[in-house]
Amino acid sequence: MARHKEFEVNEVLDRAIHLFWVQGYEKTSMQELVEYMGIHRRSIYDTFGDKHALFMRALKRYQAIQNKKMRLLVEKQDPVKELLRLFLETTLEKEGEPQGCFIVNSGVELGILDQEVSSFVEDSYLKTEKLLYNLILVGQQTGEIDSKLDPEALSHYFMNAWLGLRTMVKTATNQEKLSGIINTTLSILG
Incomplete structure (x- = not known):
């Protein structure tokens, strides 16, 4: 007779996200995952597969959570410049979460070593x-953002700034410096 799962999959997956986020893939052992997730090794393998499969599942769950946060942000229908500010500022506000970004960290750690992670x-x-x-197109249509600016180039620029902030928050302690970077980034919009 098969045993039923005695854990909630997303709860233990969230614990795996946290451990991978803090330590990275390479530094996280299966034994640490067993202890931190609070389930048996066999349950990890039966539910998620090997360590790499668990890691990919953790990345996908993290992305789904982040996508939901972004959708909620955009649905606020604030002025576009304010939405872009909030988008950048969410990087600074990580209550109860490790600093930085799990996806960015994973790309930096494994991007050239693991094609599946790199593609993800x-x-x-x-x-x-x-x-x-x-968002930039909407801002240009409403007149908030200079319509002479190239929206594709701006999206690349904001993505670069966002990734930079997500990396800097791991070591930066000067919040004024980070806020200044956000203000400078937004000033390009005209």
Whole structure:
């Protein structure tokens, strides 16, 4: 008779996200995952597969959570410049979460070593750039953003700034410096 799962999959997956986010893929052992997730090794393998499969599942869950946050942000229907400010500022506000970004960290750690992670991260970046591009177009249509500016180039620029902030928050302690970078980034919109 098969045993039923005695854990909620997303709860233990969230624990795996946290451990991978803090330590990275390479530094996280299966034994640490067993202990941190609070489930048996066999349950990890039966539910998620090997360590790499668990890692990919963790990345996908993290992306889904982040996408939901971005949708909620955009649905606020604030002025576009304010939405772009909030988009950048969300990088600074990480209550109860490790600093930085799990996807960015994974791309930096494994991007050239693991084609599956590299493709996932690149796809995630492209989706974020598309969101930024669409926001910029709306801003240009409403007159908030200078229509002479290239929306594709701006989406690349904002993506680069966002990724830079997501990296800097891991070590930066000067919040004024980070806020200044956000203000300078937004000033390009005219």
